Amino acid sequence: MFMHLFSYRLKCLARDREVVFWTLIFPLILATMFYFAFDQLMGRQETFSPVRAAVVASDAYRQNIAFRQALGAISEPGEGQLIELTVTDDEREALRLLEDGAVAGVITVGDSVGLTVGQSGIEQSILKAVLDEYSHRYATVTGILRESPAIAGELIRELGQRRSYTKQISFSSAEPDTALNFFYALIAMTCLYGGFWGLRNTTDMQADLSPQGARRSAAPTHKLGVVLYDLAAALTISLAEVMVLLAYLMLVLRVSFGNESWYVLLTSLVGCIAGVSLGAFIGTYVRKSEGAKTGILIGTSMTMSFLAGLMIDTMKDMIARKAPVLSYINPAALITDAFYSLYIFESHRRFFLNIGLLLLISSSMCILSFLRLRRDRYASL
């Protein structure tokens, strides 16, 4: 009996092209769009180009050996090259280069080091920061030497070493990546779209919602059995769809989920349970037309996904800070966070907290739905 009803239910759901589009094809399209939109953010950053600058080879510049050495060090071709330096004989030539856009700034050396820029921007800010740093250090060193010439040797040794006063403690082997959150939120949305199957199940099960429900209610099959067979079929198809999406993300788009495949599967399964339960809950408790219920389901799952960071990457963190309760009751946020904590944390504490909360929310919705579905007779049909 189980296999018979389960397999036919599965056929019924899998052949519902409209719902298959929204629950499978649509997330695949979104994933592809995300991939192209966030390509730059996903570990394929532009290589840093040195900032082009001109320095006027005035007498003061030639005599300022320390400054020349400093500029030479940061403009030396190689991995650490910060500035691409052009030395001009006079200021007029340098300004012409600036005007032509050949350089971002002109460095002049007089009593102090000066910078002329044509506009403000990242390159100009870098140049200013470099020159400010030099001036600051120069003033510090000359000040110390004036006051205590005896420590000159020690000072030079100290300056030769870079010392960090903060210690980096790694909680993960992975680098934080905000773009991943979009993909995790997309999987969360797909899991919640499993609600379409839960919604369809409740419609096909209740005599007051569909003739099929009436025929099935008149049959000698226990209601709990029908609920479980249908639930199993809905979960199977929803999980299969999420698996297809995961495979596409992992194998084609190369989105990282960490190295713990079983936990990824567990998250997907629990996410699908949450989605199907959400659909069943809306299907049983919203007393509106099927179209209205579908609209409410889409609205709910999209709102949840939005709050989980589907559209704005900082949204999830903002909700976690400003309204933390929402993060704990929003299934999409919990699914997203479960995936992200798998990727970023080596400890599973936070992951299992998310999974536990998801199961709690899902079981609550399932129980409430069943209490309504088990109703054997209806007030009107």
Place this chain on the structure above:
Amino acid sequence: MLVRVQNLVKRYGDLLALDHFSLEVGEGEILGLLGPNGSGKTTTINCILSLLKYDKGVIEVFGRPMAPDAYESKRNIGVVMQNVAVFQELRVDENIDYFCGMYVSDAKTRRRLVDEAIDFVGLGEFRKFYPRKLSGGLLRRLNIACGIAHKPKLIIMDEPTVAVDPQSRNKILEGIRELNRQGATVVYTSHYMEEVDQLCTRIVIMDKGKTLAAGTKEELKAMINDGETISVELYVLQPDDVAHIRQMPHVTRAEYADNHLTVHYDGGQHNLLNLLDYLRSRDLSFGRVFSEQPTLNDVFLEITGRQLRD
């Protein structure tokens, strides 16, 4: 009795849908529940099937109280819903197999039953079709096949021929007779009096949730004063002739209008011969002649003062 309904009361808010309605269905009957739309036929069926809550009354099927968990009784009931209750995503044979599988767990038996049901409703060449590819009539036949494939002892059919073409309707009605011949008891609701007239061995006429009359069609027709009605196309007829005809045996009414003489009888035999003999004796030439027996609509009209389809 296969079905026994006693003093059933069902309210939808302020509307009294069933007003102490009672019904008995004996084994082997084709019982027709006849009434206009909104008379309570479908509500009665849904209460019998334990789909609807009701306010008062007793329902027994196969001698046992009917309840949602009366699985043994449900196993022997076939239901053909008023609305087509099939899955659009399953083919004809899959739909029948699915619903049959809710009653019969053995796969081999089920395969045979599905084949028989498909043959029975004449959907052999459409067995691999999806419902959306079927015409309204074929869809109704599929609806019936889904309800009767498991060979139930009691078949409840709620207006199974609504919006069906004449060919499919005849096929469906003939099928119901065949099921009955094979031993099934049928409860058939309709607001088509011709169908009930043709098909049912016993008829319950209901309106506003109450039984108006019950019996065989002959018994029902005998309840009203009207008998045969004869209509004759006549181009000339004097008032004296009409007055004479009114005096003939068993004539209750006679009118002449629009070149038609209409004569109503309350019984008697050879009324048509007697009338035509009179017209010939008066050298009155006549055209077409019609003789109509009383219908269930006449019965309904007599009892309620309204047409069945008002």
